Amino acid sequence: MSVGERDPYTGHMTTGHEWNGIKELNAPVPKAVLFFLAATFIFALGYWILMPAWPTGVAYTRGLLGIDQRMTVAESVAAATRDRAVWAQKVIDGDYAAVQADVALMRTVRQTGRTLFGDNCAVCHGQQGQGGKGYPAIAKAPWLWGGEPETVAETIRVGINAAHPDTRVSQMMAFGRDNILERPELLKVAAYVHSLSHKSDAPAATLKDGKAVFEANCVACHGDDAKGKRDVGAPDLTDNFWIYGSDLQGIYETIYRGRQGQMPGWENRLSSLERKILTLYLLDLRQTRN
Amino acid sequence: MVTQLTQNERFLGLIILIALGCLGLVMAAAGQHDPIGMHGWLVVVCSIVMIFVLANGYFAPEPSEARLEHYYDDPSKVGIVVAMLWAIFGMFIGDWVAWQLVYPDLTFDAAWSSFGRIRPAHTTGVIFGFGGNALIATSFHVLQRTTRARLPDQLSPWFVLLGYNLFCLIAISGYFMGITQSKEYAEPEWYADIWLVIVWVTYFLIYLRTLARRREPHIYVANWYYMAFILVVAILHIVNNLAMPIAWNQAKSYSAFSGVQDAMTQWWYGHNAVAFFLTAGFLGMMYYYMPKRAGRPIFSYRLSIISFWGITFMYMWAGSHHLHYTALPHWVQTLGMTFSVMLLVPSWASATNALLTLNGAWHKVRDDATLRFMMMAAIFYGLSTFEGSFMAIRAVNSLSHYTDWTVGHVHAGALGWVALITFGSIYAVVPWLWKQPRMYSPKLIEWHFWLAMAGTLIYVFAMWNSGVIQGLMWRTYNESGTLSYSFIDSLVAMHPYYFARAFGGLLFLLGAIIGFYNVLMTIRMAANVETGDEAVIGNPAAAGE
Numbered sequence: 135m136s137v138g139e140r141d142p143y144t145g146h147m148t149t150g151h152e153w154n155g156i157k158e159l160n161a162p163v164p165k166a167v168l169f170f171l172a173a174t175f176i177f178a179l180g181y182w183i184l185m186p187a188w189p190t191g192v193a194y195t196r197g198l199l200g201i202d203q204r205m206t207v208a209e210s211v212a213a214a215t216r217d218r219a220v221w222a223q224k225v226i227d228g229d230y231a232a233v234q235a236d237v238a239l240m241r242t243v244r245q246t247g248r249t250l251f252g253d254n255c256a257v258c259h260g261q262q263g264q265g266g267k268g269y270p271a272i273a274k275a276p277w278l279w280g281g282e283p284e285t286v287a288e289t290i291r292v293g294i295n296a297a298h299p300d301t302r303v304s305q306m307m308a309f310g311r312d313n314i315l316e317r318p319e320l321l322k323v324a325a326y327v328h329s330l331s332h333k334s335d336a337p338a339a340t341l342k343d344g345k346a347v348f349e350a351n352c353v354a355c356h357g358d359d360a361k362g363k364r365d366v367g368a369p370d371l372t373d374n375f376w377i378y379g380s381d382l383q384g385i386y387e388t389i390y391r392g393r394q395g396q397m398p399g400w401e402n403r404l405s406s407l408e409r410k411i412l413t414l415y416l417l418d419l420r421q422t423r424n
Numbered sequence: 425m426v427t428q429l430t431q432n433e434r435f436l437g438l439i440i441l442i443a444l445g446c447l448g449l450v451m452a453a454a455g456q457h458d459p460i461g462m463h464g465w466l467v468v469v470c471s472i473v474m475i476f477v478l479a480n481g482y483f484a485p486e487p488s489e490a491r492l493e494h495y496y497d498d499p500s501k502v503g504i505v506v507a508m509l510w511a512i513f514g515m516f517i518g519d520w521v522a523w524q525l526v527y528p529d530l531t532f533d534a535a536w537s538s539f540g541r542i543r544p545a546h547t548t549g550v551i552f553g554f555g556g557n558a559l560i561a562t563s564f565h566v567l568q569r570t571t572r573a574r575l576p577d578q579l580s581p582w583f584v585l586l587g588y589n590l591f592c593l594i595a596i597s598g599y600f601m602g603i604t605q606s607k608e609y610a611e612p613e614w615y616a617d618i619w620l621v622i623v624w625v626t627y628f629l630i631y632l633r634t635l636a637r638r639r640e641p642h643i644y645v646a647n648w649y650y651m652a653f654i655l656v657v658a659i660l661h662i663v664n665n666l667a668m669p670i671a672w673n674q675a676k677s678y679s680a681f682s683g684v685q686d687a688m689t690q691w692w693y694g695h696n697a698v699a700f701f702l703t704a705g706f707l708g709m710m711y712y713y714m715p716k717r718a719g720r721p722i723f724s725y726r727l728s729i730i731s732f733w734g735i736t737f738m739y740m741w742a743g744s745h746h747l748h749y750t751a752l753p754h755w756v757q758t759l760g761m762t763f764s765v766m767l768l769v770p771s772w773a774s775a776t777n778a779l780l781t782l783n784g785a786w787h788k789v790r791d792d793a794t795l796r797f798m799m800m801a802a803i804f805y806g807l808s809t810f811e812g813s814f815m816a817i818r819a820v821n822s823l824s825h826y827t828d829w830t831v832g833h834v835h836a837g838a839l840g841w842v843a844l845i846t847f848g849s850i851y852a853v854v855p856w857l858w859k860q861p862r863m864y865s866p867k868l869i870e871w872h873f874w875l876a877m878a879g880t881l882i883y884v885f886a887m888w889n890s891g892v893i894q895g896l897m898w899r900t901y902n903e904s905g906t907l908s909y910s911f912i913d914s915l916v917a918m919h920p921y922y923f924a925r926a927f928g929g930l931l932f933l934l935g936a937i938i939g940f941y942n943v944l945m946t947i948r949m950a951a952n953v954e955t956g957d958e959a960v961i962g963n964p965a966a967a968g969e
Contacts (some may be wrong), residue, residue: 143784154569161724178762186755194755242904252910
């Protein structure tokens, strides 16, 4: 039988055990511990009575409040849909011009569109639609496939070079890598294309040869005037908007490797209402930017 | 150290190493077209290295019978050093991950350094590498002193320590190669898991065999916790890792569970890993080193009983609070939440018991950074268990879940509680193990303490702020009934906090490096001093304690 001793500091007895110099006091459990222990147990008991809690074989106790998380979610979703229906129906029913003319409705479109754009488009096109290397600055740059609201909505629906069956398709060939053009020709046509949008210090002969290469290889998509063709998504080469870099090296690289930009189709991801809001938001964004 | 092994143990050790090396060769050959082959070579290399170590002292004379009158501390010594190495590795990777979140380009475009691979390398490095080795090393030390019995033999502790580190190496090198079974804190694949089971059962047997030979009638509280840690971790590990390999020469396996059952099993494991690995084990540490260092008796034996059985019984139910508002049935969530709330009082009882133990020794807390490490650990233990129970309440969880608040909570526990109690215990045990009057530099312990405190506070406050902001941004609706913020908006808002977090982590890492230096210098001090040879079992004064 171990014999306790009194701890001079606290006045409590020890239990009389000792482990390599460690002793234990036999101090009573503080009242607060017992009180809070009881309080948390009573809370748990009450919660079990009110809420779904204990399994009973194939079923479970459903609780007096009759709450279930699935029901709660279904109700909140229904309530939210009801609240949104006030304006959502107007966007669905109205044509683009009508919605654009409705100032109050456009305020809602802007609010909702901003979040939709941020969650779905901003990763590539930038939060303000400013774009980046490889991704068009859709807030400003000229349209590749056309800027009519219906056309924009269609581009969003089917995507570009996407998995969607109706996807828009656009491919620029790899003139260098696939040996369609020789290196001197590549250099000359690059210099020529560069000169279309920049002040060029290339020799006139080079530009002349480059123009000949351009006419033989590029006009089918980019047009005789190099201003691009919207039915094949070929960009205007005479302006100041460049997706893959506007300097001579960037242009050379594009001609050498070819380009096949991709944008996913959103038909299976976003509802037609959401796509319509995005279209309206984008057109509105361009209006305020330009 | 090999000279401390008997001839039989050396022979048995050699057999085990040769068998392991052969197994490694089989893995390497059969799995040559799979990452498991690389792990085969790792096993071969580790076996050969250890065979050389063993061969070096193989023909030395047998250790004298007098050794049985001493505690066997060599595995603890090595374990402490290895734990500090893992601490630096794990915290370095952790801080790197943190900087990646500030500057995503810090992956340097390599697959092995991507976030998804080095993040588990961080968690495994600190939890299993640092925490696990510290637990094994201190548990051997505490077990012998509180039972007044030497470890049952010299070979099995080495098998546990080295085998465990082989598991850690396989785990982490696997992540870099892309091997994972995608279960948080249980990422290693089936063959690593099986190996850990063998090691862990040996560990538990060492505990039972020593306790069976104890010369102390009562089993001390620290051993209750260490035993709970070993036993429950074994159960959790085996159940959660039940899986079928797609082939015996391939690393990939499929879990025995799927869907919501998989999620529930995983978080039953995950939360109890926190409970029994990161809490029970370290409470064992605290229960020995804190009263020893303070020179005070444990405040209340009765409080210890309430805490131990409360924690052991209640934690088992709490895992489902990780799955609030998911496909998990509502009633399971209710149980997880209510048991988490009930768990609070036993947890606080532990923290209370620790802090009241310091009554009569507060002047030591003021002057001694080692004891202050332990005191702050108890406070952070109280803080993070309160926070944990609070976050387990469904309504609170709807705000905190999936946000950085969770990350902050985990690190309040991991840095504030687990790491601080470990560093405190290491600073206490190193001079005892190496028979020195004190650590090499008390001043460096002060530096470590304040760096660790600053790092933890900066980290935790940054994550609280960012987590609550995230949670609020994700649930704020505008008057049109649309979410006000896109996800990317919340990322932009997080950026300054991520910077603060990475900086706080850096301070914590610096502290650990200083600690490692201090430990090494203390060991160097010891190398110059002859140690006495008198019998020490049951004689704390002679053991230098």
